[in-house]
Amino acid sequence: MIPQRHVSGDPLLKVENLSKTYSLDSGVKGGGTVNSQVLFDVNLTIERGEFVAIMGHSGSGKSTLMNILGCLDTPTSGHYWLDGRDIASLSDDELARVRNRNIGFVFQGFNLLKRMTALDNVATPLLYAGATRSESRKRALELLRQTGLGNFAAYQPNQLSGGQQQRVAISRALVNNPQLILADEPTGNLDTQTSREIMAIFEQLNREQGITIVLVTHEDDIAACTRRLVRLQDGRVVHDGRVPT
Amino acid sequence: MSLLAIIGEALRALRLNRLRTGLTMLGMIIGVAAVVLMLAVGQGAQTTVNQAISSMGSNLFIVVPGATSSGALRSAAGSVQTLTMGDALAIAHLPSIKATAPLITGTAQLNYGANNWSTSVTGVTPDYFNVRDWPAESGALFTEVDLRSATRVVILGQITARNLFGDEDPTGKTIRIKNSPFVVAGVLAPKGQSLDGRDQDDAAFIPITTGQSQIFGNQFPGTIRFLMVQGRSDEVMDEAETEINQLLRQRHRLAEGTENDFTVRNMAALAAVATGAAKVMSIMLGSIASISLLVGGIGIMNIMLVSVTERTREIGIRMAIGANRRAILTQFLLEALVICIMGGLIGVAIGIGGAWAVSRATDMVVVITFGMVALAFAFASAVGIFFGFYPAKKAAALKPVEALRYE
Ligand SMILES: Nc1ncnc2c1ncn2[C@@H]1O[C@H](COP(=O)(O)OP(=O)(O)OP(=O)(O)O)[C@@H](O)[C@H]1O
Ligand SMILES: [Mg+2]
Numbered sequence: 001m002i003p004q005r006h007v008s009g010d011p012l013l014k015v016e017n018l019s020k021t022y023s024l025d026s027g028v029k030g031g032g033t034v035n036s037q038v039l040f041d042v043n044l045t046i047e048r049g050e051f052v053a054i055m056g057h058s059g060s061g062k063s064t065l066m067n068i069l070g071c072l073d074t075p076t077s078g079h080y081w082l083d084g085r086d087i088a089s090l091s092d093d094e095l096a097r098v099r100n101r102n103i104g105f106v107f108q109g110f111n112l113l114k115r116m117t118a119l120d121n122v123a124t125p126l127l128y129a130g131a132t133r134s135e136s137r138k139r140a141l142e143l144l145r146q147t148g149l150g151n152f153a154a155y156q157p158n159q160l161s162g163g164q165q166q167r168v169a170i171s172r173a174l175v176n177n178p179q180l181i182l183a184d185e186p187t188g189n190l191d192t193q194t195s196r197e198i199m200a201i202f203e204q205l206n207r208e209q210g211i212t213i214v215l216v217t218h219e220d221d222i223a224a225c226t227r228r229l230v231r232l233q234d235g236r237v238v239h240d241g242r243v244p245t
Numbered sequence: 246m247s248l249l250a251i252i253g254e255a256l257r258a259l260r261l262n263r264l265r266t267g268l269t270m271l272g273m274i275i276g277v278a279a280v281v282l283m284l285a286v287g288q289g290a291q292t293t294v295n296q297a298i299s300s301m302g303s304n305l306f307i308v309v310p311g312a313t314s315s316g317a318l319r320s321a322a323g324s325v326q327t328l329t330m331g332d333a334l335a336i337a338h339l340p341s342i343k344a345t346a347p348l349i350t351g352t353a354q355l356n357y358g359a360n361n362w363s364t365s366v367t368g369v370t371p372d373y374f375n376v377r378d379w380p381a382e383s384g385a386l387f388t389e390v391d392l393r394s395a396t397r398v399v400i401l402g403q404i405t406a407r408n409l410f411g412d413e414d415p416t417g418k419t420i421r422i423k424n425s426p427f428v429v430a431g432v433l434a435p436k437g438q439s440l441d442g443r444d445q446d447d448a449a450f451i452p453i454t455t456g457q458s459q460i461f462g463n464q465f466p467g468t469i470r471f472l473m474v475q476g477r478s479d480e481v482m483d484e485a486e487t488e489i490n491q492l493l494r495q496r497h498r499l500a501e502g503t504e505n506d507f508t509v510r511n512m513a514a515l516a517a518v519a520t521g522a523a524k525v526m527s528i529m530l531g532s533i534a535s536i537s538l539l540v541g542g543i544g545i546m547n548i549m550l551v552s553v554t555e556r557t558r559e560i561g562i563r564m565a566i567g568a569n570r571r572a573i574l575t576q577f578l579l580e581a582l583v584i585c586i587m588g589g590l591i592g593v594a595i596g597i598g599g600a601w602a603v604s605r606a607t608d609m610v611v612v613i614t615f616g617m618v619a620l621a622f623a624f625a626s627a628v629g630i631f632f633g634f635y636p637a638k639k640a641a642a643l644k645p646v647e648a649l650r651y652e
Binding site for chain 1: 250
């Protein structure tokens with residue numbers, strides 16, 4: 001299935017001078033709040049069809065950036081355009097819609113819904129998109145087959161291995177034909193062999209379906225699968241370019 | 246997400262926590278069952294009172310001897326004998342009065358063959374049965390002739406007839422009242438309970454003249470125990486009361502400023518008091534039961550709050566894959582509502598069963614109407630929505646990142 005998408009001249013994703021500051025309770029009575037800035041004027045443009053790795057030390061702000069890109073969090077200042085649309089101008093409902101239709105998020109910890117079958121996990125985004133249960137189950141099964149889990153549709157997450165769970169999560173991310181997949185350390189909990197299998201899926205999706213993929217990783221050989229590397233350090237982009245080989 | 250799909254999700258979530266769902270529902274079940282049961286008992290009491298009132302006869306006054314207007318130490322009403330047959334006749338001629346029925350009462354032993362039955366024997370005039378709107382079921386009522394010649398005829402209430410005669414037809418048979426022979430003229434139609442809870446069918450009626458001369462023996466001949474007076478219509482009741490008062494004061498030669506030696510009671514007013522009391526009772530029962538429903542509702546809120554906290558991560562995941570706030574709100578609200586509706590259904594069933602058991606085990610009348618079932622149900626749903634809303638709102642207001650980060 002080759003999804004038909006509206007293609008505009010805009011880059012798929014563009015952030016400008018993006019900053020994020022967390023305010024924390026100081027913990028001292030009457031001490032007020034303490035601000036800690038995590039992202040400093042991040043500028044980043046990603047075109048359609050790109051395959052990008054984000055690397056950086058722990059605490060450098062990778063997840064914070066990914067959450068903002070995934071419309072799960074909002075920046076403190078700066079702009080973010082997704083497919084030409086200014087995210088700051090969207091209502092809560094519109095953001096939910098963007099998360100549902102335009103973005104597929106893959107987490108390090110899989111984040112599957114417990115005590116729900118793999119099939120229903122994959123089908124849930126379609127339900128939120130307004131599909132009927134039978135339609136969405138049909139489509140969900142298709143995707144599970146695509147990621148090699150056709151025989152595990154009736155399994156619940158706790159009956160699946162980490163690699164299998166991550167495949168369910170990827171199927172779920174793909175179920176609404178998103179333009180963009182954001183994966184925050186998708187192989188962080190997996191062994192080398194399984195990581196390779198997962199990366200093969202991403203590569204295939206990027207190559208054959210033209211889906212834009214942004215993934216965070218700590219491992220060079222994972223990053224080596226991608227075609228562009230963005231390196232963060234203390235909340236700043238310190239490298240943006242080819243993946244060193 | 247379609248409503249059907251959300252209901253599916255809600256049911257699934259509730260199934261995952263069967264025990265907790267069951268216990269929460271129990272609060273609802275008890276509340277709804279209590280409301281239905283209490284409303285049924287209250288409504289039953291009201292029905293009993295209303296039946297007693299309508300069995301009394303319409304537009305009635307009761308005139309009793311003695312003053313009741315002031316002073317507890319005055320002679321109590323009914324203990325003096327100031328009302329006479331003459332008073333009754335004179336009142337009957339007032340323009341606003343339709344009929345009067347003077348009464349004398351006592352208790353006597355009735356015998357028929359080997360059967361005997363002790364009951365209240367009332368001496369009345371033929372008009373009594375008109376005033377009370379009380380027809381004979383079999384046989385006949387006695388006449389003016391019986392009254393004038395003080396014949397020994399008796400009319401039996403249903404219960405008296407059954408106790409003396411069993412299945413036999415009493416009409417024309419002779420019974421003994423205080424050892425004097427009386428011919429049974431007829432048996433009255435059933436009348437049921439009176440306002441003070443006595444069974445009106447447990448009675449026997451004889452001509453008042455016969456009673457005065459032969460049964461009760463009276464040191465003041467011509468006096469009566471009390472008097473029933475029927476007004477011509479609803480509208481003239483106030484007028485009638487004034488007329489009765491004036492006439493009796495005149496006849497009893499009461500000087501200006503002295504107190505009445507009789508009391509006129511409007512039965513409609515009395516009935517209104519009784520109806521009011523029954524209504525208050527059913528409202529009170531209903532309110533007490535609603536408190537348990539309220540407590541059940543708070544239980545639901547409590548559980549839903551725990552559930553929202555426990556499932557924060559789930560909420561975050563759902564938001565990350567595209568659930569909007571309304572979908573989350575609806576899901577949690579529906580969970581609360583499903584508990585209420587299922588609890589409500591079971592509660593209604595138990596309430597009806599309980600009401601049935603009460604009516605079987607006691608002689609209480611219980612009445613269940615569709616309206617009260619609907620009310621209990623609507624109340625349960627309202628409790629569900631009211632107490633489910635806050636936790637659901639809280640869930641929907643979570644920020645996706647924060648919910649996802651929740652451990
Ligand atoms: N909710 C929060 N409140 C306050 N500070 C936060 C919050 N989330 C993250 N931070 C801080 O922001 C900084 C960046 O965190 P982030 O999770 O983006 O790092 P990361 O690059 O993803 O690290 P890792 O590789 O370990 O996942 C850290 O110093 C962290 O303490
Ligand atoms: Mg991280």
